[in-house]
Each structure stands twice: as structure tokens, then as C-alpha cells.
Amino acid sequence: MTSLPDFLRIDAVSRHVSLDGRNPAFYSDPNQVYSALHQHCPTFYWEEQRQWFFTGYEHVNALLRDRRFGRQILHVASREELGLPEPQAHLVNFDLAERHSLLEIEPPEHTRLRTLINRAFVSRHIERLRPEIADLAERLIDGFEKDGKTELLSSFADIIPVTMISRMIGIPDEMGPQLLKWSHAYVGMYMFKRSKEDEYAADRAAKEFADYVKTLISDRRRTPAEDLLSHMIHTERKSSDSGRGQHLTDDELVSTTIVLLNAGHEATVHQIGNSVRVILESGLTPAELFRDETATERTVEETLRICAPVHIFQRWALEDLEIDGVSLKRGDKVSLILAAANLDPRVFSDPLTFKPDRKEAQNLSFGAGIHFCIGAPLARLELNTVLPILFRRLPDLRLEAKPVVKDVYHFHGLERLDLVW
Structure with a gap:
């Protein structure tokens, strides 16, 4: 049994764990901690977070699908019953933007909203974007190939996902930099490092983001276009007129657009950087990893398994129940560590090793169940x-320096990725 790092304390009997999520030794290489947790107590109470966490593949996979858990709790109990605090005044804009988010709601509202937009994200429709994505990647590389070096996040990874999701929704390319600023501030609410200043920044971003989306909604009502926002507005009118109860309010349109923009690029930016890093550090030959479509798909799935961009999904217990010997009360919140489930040694052989040829379980990086990431086909x-194009165009690609991981846990991404060739 391997010894534990200094910053991690595990009591395997009580299944209590002490771990500072802000410690760079942890968030820089969380896989080592996840490995220790699998070894000692895959289900544990994280003392600093005051919550039960699950890392086992079977538990995480099952709980993501278990309808006894949900993303909401106030549809089955009041704040008073659960002892929850009242909403904070300085987060009123953020809370409004989140109120109808696909990530935060449960059926029947979730079913209604997801049905309205799901068609745009199914694989056969997304596949049509491949030439456009490839052209964008090629043009970006044209811009820095002659330099012999680049910081890949700002020159490549940041640009492609935000450009593609913006085009799908119907937002001009030139809004990309502003969307990134809003998104980075907005998702600060989900990070362990969150401070009061982060909360104020997220609320400001939510208001500015919402105000901008409202101008788009107004414009698309006057002049519909061939984009997802027009589709949502058109479906709203059509369904309302037919009396089917499929009406989308302005608040729902704003929340849906914001979550699609954030989820449609934030994780993919991290994953492009993570994937390039893992491939370059693996010592494997990129030309072989991307030799054909099948090899490419396996390589991408293995990078998603071993360095997922989003590590934690949370759920509320909607009733009293017991999971893996843990008694939960209605209103308890639990966390599922997707990235740790991807490293479960009972499911994945030699789990800390990058092995693109493995034929084992599907990774859980996009979640599972009704909240499975709607943007997974696009990501x-x-x-x-873009990964095969990057390594084909720059066959001598290598790391200029050891990349630094951002202090954004429970996301996982790099501060920058300096490359030379």
C-alpha cells in the first residue's frame, strides 16, 4: 500500500478525508489523490467540503441515473424544511440566469427545454460542422506555424469551441473575446477557490451576459435566422399557438442560451489543452495515435478518461436513503467525482497510464442519465x-516548459500551454 502525500489525511475506518482543494499539489495532479482514495475509501466524507463524495465507477454511474437524486431540491421541500439560507442579494442576477438552466432543473421543465434544443446537438446534425471546424483549425495554425512556437490556449484552444457554439446559436464571431470574459467570470461560481469578489464578478457577468442575450432575442423575433436561437423562439411561438404547453419565456431563453454558450466551450477549451499535454508527455507517436478515424476516436476517449475537464457533479438526495452504507437524509447534497470514476482500478486496468488502445468501459467525463452533457457530440x-490537424501540421510539436495547472478545481485545465516545433 503506497504512502499518502502530506496534504492528504484518510481515516479508512470512518471514511473521513481531510484535503485542501486549493493545494497546488492536489489540483496540479488530482489523479494521484483519486488513486489513493480508490485504494483506501472510494466513498468518503470530505471534511473541508462537509459532504459525502463517491469515486467508484459503479456508484458514480448509477447515481447519475438514480431519480432519487436530482439537481434541484426546492421542488420537493422548502428552504425552511431543509434549513437552507435565503438567496443572497449580491447574486440576484446570477441566480436568475441559473433558475432555468438545463444543468440545474429537473423534469418536467428539464424534459421540455431539452427536447426543444436536443435536435440541434444530435450527432448526425453536428457532423455537418466538421468541414467548418477543420477550416477554422487550419486557418488558426496558418497564423502561427511560421513562428516556431505558440501559446496554444490563446491562439487555438480558446478560439475554436467558442466560435463554433456561437455560430450555432447565432452570435457573431467578433463577440468571442467578450463571451470568454463573461464565461470565465460566470463559472467562477463553481470553483473551490470562490471568493466574495468572484461572486460579485459572476453576478456582473450574468447581468451583462443576460442583457446581451435579450438584445439577440429581440432581434431574432423581428428577423429570424437559420440558427439555434431563432429555432428556440420559433418553436416557442409554434408550440404556444398549438396549445401544447411548450412555451419558452424570455428568462428560459436567456438561461438556455447562457448555459449552452458556457457548457459549449468552457470544458472543451480545457480538454484541448489537457489532451495535447497528455499526448506529448506520453512519448507515443502522434502520427500513430491519429492514423485513422478509429485510432483518433480511441485516443480522444482516452484523453477524456485520464484528464477530464470537469471533475465533479453534485446531486441532492430527494428522499431518505442509504448508498454504500452511507445514510442520507432528504436535502443532503452529495458529490460524484467523474474524473475519479474514470480511474477506478476495478474497471480500468493500469488506470493512471495513458493507453489509447484500451477497450474497457465508457468514460464518464460527460456524465450520464438525463443530465448527460447535451454538447458531448459537438465536443x-x-x-x-482539431487534434489530428494540429499534430499533422506540426509534426515536431513539443512542450517548451512543464505546463502549470490552473487553480480552478473542480474544473481541470492549464494556465497556458507553451509549445515549440
């Missing part, structure tokens, strides 16, 4: 398209 297409 997978972007990764399967």
Missing part, C-alpha cells in the same frame, strides 16, 4: 477534428 467532434 467530441471538435476534439476528433
Whole structure:
């Protein structure tokens, strides 16, 4: 049994764990901690977070699908019953933007909203974007190939996902930099490092983001276009007129657009950087990893398994129940560590090793169940398209320096990725 790092304390009997999520030794290489947790107590109470966490593949996979858990709790109990605090005044804009988010709601509202937009994200429709994604990647590389070096996040990874999701929704390319600023501030609410200043920044971003989306909604009502926002507005009118109860309010349109923009690029930006780093550090030959479509898909899935961009999904217990010997009360919140489930040694052989030829379980990086990431087909297409192009165009690609991981846990991404060739 391997010894534990100094910053991690595990009591395997009580299944209590002490771990500072802000410690660079942890968030720089969380896989080592996940490995220790699998060894000692895959289900554990994280003392600093005051919550039960699950890392086992079977538990995480099952709990993501278990309808006794949900993303909401106030549809089955009041704040008073659960002892939850009232909403904070300085987060009123953020809370409004989140109120109808696909990530935060449960059926029947979730079913209604997801049905309205799901068609745009199914694989057969997303596949049509491959030439456009490839062209964008090629043009970006044209811009820095002659330099012999680049910081890949700002010159490549940041640009492709935000450009593609913006075009799908109907937002001009030139808004990309502003969307990135809003998104980075907005998702600061989900990070362990969150401070009061982060909360104020997220609320400001939510208001500015919402105000901008409202101008788009107004414009698309006057002049519909061939984009997802027009589709949502058109479906709203059509369904309302037919009396089917499929009406989308302005608040729902704003929340849906914001979550699609954030989820449609934030994780993929991290994953492009993570994937390039893992491939370059693996010592494997990129030309072989991307030799054909099948090899490319396996390589991409293995990078998603071993360095997922989003590590934790949370759920509320909607009733009293017991999971893996843990008694939970209605209103308890639990966390599922997707990235740790991807490293479960009972499911994946030699789990800390990058092995693109493995034929084992599907990784859980996009979640599972009704909240399975709606943008997964787009993210997978972007990764399967741009990574082979990058390594084909720059066959001598290598790391200029050891990349530094951002202090954004429970996301996992790099501060920058300096490359030379």
C-alpha cells in the first residue's frame, strides 16, 4: 500500500478525508489523490467540503441515473424544511440566469427545454460542422506555424469551441473575446477557490451576459435566422399557438442560451489543452495515435478518461436513503467525482497510464442519465477534428516548459500551454 502525500489525511475506518482543494499539489495532479482514495475509501466524507463524495465507477454511474437524486431540491421541500439560507442579494442576477438552466432543473421543465434544443446537438446534425471546424483549425495554425512556437490556449484552444457554439446559436464571431470574459467570470461560481469578489464578478457577468442575450432575442423575433436561437423562439411561438404547453419565456431563453454558450466551450477549451499535454508527455507517436478515424476516436476517449475537464457533479438526495452504507437524509447534497470514476482500478486496468488502445468501459467525463452533457457530440467532434490537424501540421510539436495547472478545481485545465516545433 503506497504512502499518502502530506496534504492528504484518510481515516479508512470512518471514511473521513481531510484535503485542501486549493493545494497546488492536489489540483496540479488530482489523479494521484483519486488513486489513493480508490485504494483506501472510494466513498468518503470530505471534511473541508462537509459532504459525502463517491469515486467508484459503479456508484458514480448509477447515481447519475438514480431519480432519487436530482439537481434541484426546492421542488420537493422548502428552504425552511431543509434549513437552507435565503438567496443572497449580491447574486440576484446570477441566480436568475441559473433558475432555468438545463444543468440545474429537473423534469418536467428539464424534459421540455431539452427536447426543444436536443435536435440541434444530435450527432448526425453536428457532423455537418466538421468541414467548418477543420477550416477554422487550419486557418488558426496558418497564423502561427511560421513562428516556431505558440501559446496554444490563446491562439487555438480558446478560439475554436467558442466560435463554433456561437455560430450555432447565432452570435457573431467578433463577440468571442467578450463571451470568454463573461464565461470565465460566470463559472467562477463553481470553483473551490470562490471568493466574495468572484461572486460579485459572476453576478456582473450574468447581468451583462443576460442583457446581451435579450438584445439577440429581440432581434431574432423581428428577423429570424437559420440558427439555434431563432429555432428556440420559433418553436416557442409554434408550440404556444398549438396549445401544447411548450412555451419558452424570455428568462428560459436567456438561461438556455447562457448555459449552452458556457457548457459549449468552457470544458472543451480545457480538454484541448489537457489532451495535447497528455499526448506529448506520453512519448507515443502522434502520427500513430491519429492514423485513422478509429485510432483518433480511441485516443480522444482516452484523453477524456485520464484528464477530464470537469471533475465533479453534485446531486441532492430527494428522499431518505442509504448508498454504500452511507445514510442520507432528504436535502443532503452529495458529490460524484467523474474524473475519479474514470480511474477506478476495478474497471480500468493500469488506470493512471495513458493507453489509447484500451477497450474497457465508457468514460464518464460527460456524465450520464438525463443530465448527460447535451454538447458531448459537438465536443467530441471538435476534439476528433482539431487534434489530428494540429499534430499533422506540426509534426515536431513539443512542450517548451512543464505546463502549470490552473487553480480552478473542480474544473481541470492549464494556465497556458507553451509549445515549440
